Amino acid sequence: MANETLVTISQRTGFSISTISRVLNGQAEKYRISATTVRLIEEEAKRCNYIPNLLAKGLTTRRTNIIGLLIPSVDNPYFANIASVVICQAKTQGFTTMIVDTMENEKNEQQDVLSLISRKVDGIIIVPCDRDPAFLERISKHNIPIVLIDRYFDATSLPYVCTDNYQGGYEATIHLIGLGHERIACIQGVPYSMPNKERVRGYREALRQNNLEENARVLGTDFSVQNGYLETKLLLNGPSIPTAIFTLSNTILLGAVKAIRESGFRIPQDISIISFDNNTYLDYLDPAITRVSQPTEEIGILAVKILTESIADNKTGDTQILIPPKLIVCNSVSRLAVLEK
Amino acid sequence: MANETLVTISQRTGFSISTISRVLNGQAEKYRISATTVRLIEEEAKRCNYIPNLLAKGLTTRRTNIIGLLIPSVDNPYFANIASVVICQAKTQGFTTMIVDTMENEKNEQQDVLSLISRKVDGIIIVPCDRDPAFLERISKHNIPIVLIDRYFDATSLPYVCTDNYQGGYEATIHLIGLGHERIACIQGVPYSMPNKERVRGYREALRQNNLEENARVLGTDFSVQNGYLETKLLLNGPSIPTAIFTLSNTILLGAVKAIRESGFRIPQDISIISFDNNTYLDYLDPAITRVSQPTEEIGILAVKILTESIADNKTGDTQILIPPKLIVCNSVSRLAVLEK
DNA sequence: TTGAAAGCGCTAACAA
DNA sequence: TTGTTAGCGCTTTCAA
Numbered sequence: 001m002a003n004e005t006l007v008t009i010s011q012r013t014g015f016s017i018s019t020i021s022r023v024l025n026g027q028a029e030k031y032r033i034s035a036t037t038v039r040l041i042e043e044e045a046k047r048c049n050y051i052p053n054l055l056a057k058g059l060t061t062r063r064t065n066i067i068g069l070l071i072p073s074v075d076n077p078y079f080a081n082i083a084s085v086v087i088c089q090a091k092t093q094g095f096t097t098m099i100v101d102t103m104e105n106e107k108n109e110q111q112d113v114l115s116l117i118s119r120k121v122d123g124i125i126i127v128p129c130d131r132d133p134a135f136l137e138r139i140s141k142h143n144i145p146i147v148l149i150d151r152y153f154d155a156t157s158l159p160y161v162c163t164d165n166y167q168g169g170y171e172a173t174i175h176l177i178g179l180g181h182e183r184i185a186c187i188q189g190v191p192y193s194m195p196n197k198e199r200v201r202g203y204r205e206a207l208r209q210n211n212l213e214e215n216a217r218v219l220g221t222d223f224s225v226q227n228g229y230l231e232t233k234l235l236l237n238g239p240s241i242p243t244a245i246f247t248l249s250n251t252i253l254l255g256a257v258k259a260i261r262e263s264g265f266r267i268p269q270d271i272s273i274i275s276f277d278n279n280t281y282l283d284y285l286d287p288a289i290t291r292v293s294q295p296t297e298e299i300g301i302l303a304v305k306i307l308t309e310s311i312a313d314n315k316t317g318d319t320q321i322l323i324p325p326k327l328i329v330c331n332s333v334s335r336l337a338v339l340e341k
Numbered sequence: 342m343a344n345e346t347l348v349t350i351s352q353r354t355g356f357s358i359s360t361i362s363r364v365l366n367g368q369a370e371k372y373r374i375s376a377t378t379v380r381l382i383e384e385e386a387k388r389c390n391y392i393p394n395l396l397a398k399g400l401t402t403r404r405t406n407i408i409g410l411l412i413p414s415v416d417n418p419y420f421a422n423i424a425s426v427v428i429c430q431a432k433t434q435g436f437t438t439m440i441v442d443t444m445e446n447e448k449n450e451q452q453d454v455l456s457l458i459s460r461k462v463d464g465i466i467i468v469p470c471d472r473d474p475a476f477l478e479r480i481s482k483h484n485i486p487i488v489l490i491d492r493y494f495d496a497t498s499l500p501y502v503c504t505d506n507y508q509g510g511y512e513a514t515i516h517l518i519g520l521g522h523e524r525i526a527c528i529q530g531v532p533y534s535m536p537n538k539e540r541v542r543g544y545r546e547a548l549r550q551n552n553l554e555e556n557a558r559v560l561g562t563d564f565s566v567q568n569g570y571l572e573t574k575l576l577l578n579g580p581s582i583p584t585a586i587f588t589l590s591n592t593i594l595l596g597a598v599k600a601i602r603e604s605g606f607r608i609p610q611d612i613s614i615i616s617f618d619n620n621t622y623l624d625y626l627d628p629a630i631t632r633v634s635q636p637t638e639e640i641g642i643l644a645v646k647i648l649t650e651s652i653a654d655n656k657t658g659d660t661q662i663l664i665p666p667k668l669i670v671c672n673s674v675s676r677l678a679v680l681e682k
Numbered sequence: 683t684t685g686a687a688a689g690c691g692c693t694a695a696c697a698a
Numbered sequence: 699t700t701g702t703t704a705g706c707g708c709t710t711t712c713a714a
Contacts, residue, residue, distance in 0.1 A: 080421030
């Protein structure tokens with residue numbers, strides 16, 4: 001089993017390997033191979049459990065039907081979710097996924113991309129962690145199609161599918177303002193990362209439009225629970241305690257929640273909180289957390305679609321898409337009475 | 342770029358492809374190739390950005406350094422966590438991971454295994470969803486090494502690395518009993534699945550040892566939030582309300598928590614709850630959930646270790662390991678006063 | 683309607 | 699110390 005090749009089948013049926021190949025690839029009609037021949041070959045193939053060698057096939061056809069997926073950390077519900085969508089979607093298109101965890105490290109990333117190319121993947125979907133698109137652009141130009149997801153670069157020709165983070169930051173902030181909040185602090189993640197920058201931009205713009213730009217407070221340095229915890233501690237012990245906190249990721253959120261609870265403040269009576277990233281568990285926190293939900297499903301599906309089309313047409317894609325996120329309103333934000341202002 | 346082959350380098354340097362191959366594979370010493378030759382070849386390889394074709398290499402060596410990973414649902418924090426460990430661990434051993442989502446469907450599973458074999462993976466790590474090991478055993482015998490993780494079969498020769506679910510079920514129940522609980526309900530997942538059966542067995546044994554076997558109540562049918570919700574609803578509206586509920590997965594837990602809150606009961610004052618599966622968020626529920634934490638890290642590392650050794654030795658492994666889980670005690674279980682009993 | 687044969691890029695046995 | 703050559707299993711052109 002599994003050691004059968006076209007040659008063995010050829011020997012046993014008496015037909016040439018060309019004929020075997022054609023039949024087994026569904027090209028019998030095209031070559032007008034007789035029904036008897038087809039039957040004989042198919043029977044033998046099934047009988048001996050023939051399993052094609054895709055390595056050999058790939059070597060000759062220069063197509064592997066594999067797509068490479070690079071993720072900064074598979075062990076992050078948000079990325080796991082995206083990976084899941086990509087894997088399943090790719091499968092429906094006849095592609096197998098080769099997945100790599102770059103561990104949020106650009107050296108790994110470059111090496112991993114080369115490794116995938118070595119394995120002759122037909123295309124690459126990547127959540128980039130490099131700050132500079134140069135490497136990926138070079139690869140894309142000379143080798144194989146690449147689609148960025150979740151993160152993109154300032155000025156790049158590479159196709160991408162990402163959340164409209166600006167929109168998300170804006171809407172979350174408007175939501176708070178609409179409920180009477182004016183002192184809204186924002187705890188951010190890695191400052192230079194594109195999603196972070198965009199979320200902050202949205203936050204600031206919402207404040208500006210409501211003449212609250214002077215109240216803008218952007219704190220924090222990375223997407224960690226600890227960062228959320230520490231910054232919130234500082235906020236709650238500072239001179240001007242905000243009425244609402246906008247955390248730019250679910251990890252930051254958790255840290256913030258912990259700090260708030262420790263301090264004895266109640267959510268949302270004493271302090272409102274709104275966050276980025278969706279997660280089932282957020283519905284079970286007490287109170288359930290109002291948050292900006294990213295369109296992971298759409299991102300995954302579109303990325304695969306763009307990539308496979310690009311593979312089929314044998315050209316580099318140029319579609320750049322931002323998908324608006326959705327605000328999920330729960331109970332972590334209170335309406336501020338005029339008095340309290 | 343990336344269209345370079347040994348032949349092109351051979352032509353440009355004037356050395357034979359064998360020599361190029363040897364140098365580029367670090368066999369220069371072994372073949373006593375002159376330093377100059379080595380330098381010349383390496384320079385040219387770097388200059389033209391030579392990227393080896395692993396398809397061709399795999400075809401000749403019959404080794405791909407790819408391991409196949411089959412997961413029932415990547416979009417499940419628990420499995421995502423295991424996948425993450427496997428991917429990273431495999432990488433440290435020089436293996437790339439090809440991942441497939443079987444969607445908890447045995448037809449998919451079989452097809453996916455064959456597909457991976459087609460791609461000539463060197464070995465397979467799988468969370469099986471089939472109830473019958475026959476297929477995997479046949480594959481293992483004739484083709485490539487397989488290691489089961491998280492789930493195993495009653496009587497199988499296949500190597501596996503799993504949580505000691507019996508132990509987990511037992512300890513959780515003993516923990517409850519130790520705090521005075523006697524009416525402990527258990528909401529299970531898929532009844533026939535091995536982890537579930539073992540957890541229930543542990544639960545029953547703990548009760549038996551404390552002469553509480555008559556109180557055993559095992560309800561539920563699958564690992565869904567809804568199942569947890571519905572069964573809890575029934576429990577709370579039934580004639581004999583338990584003082585504690587043991588949910589056999591984090592999904593079931595969430596459903597139970599929802600039902601309990603809706604009914605106005607308080608955790609843990611009115612009803613205690615203990616669960617299976619670990620997750621960061623469980624620390625942020627109110628109260629934080631006491632749970633049995635599975636040794637995902639150890640499982641992933643060991644599975645890769647067993648598999649790669651088995652690949653290296655070119656034999657099917659036979660290591661079968663159960664790793665004890667850890668009880669994480671939080672605040673969702675109360676001590677029952679004697680009176681309340 | 684079927685077959686022969688070249689070639690994909692690489693390794694390794696054999697030769698020199 | 700280096701080279702020649704025969705495959706690995708498959709597709710595909712050309713021929714019949």
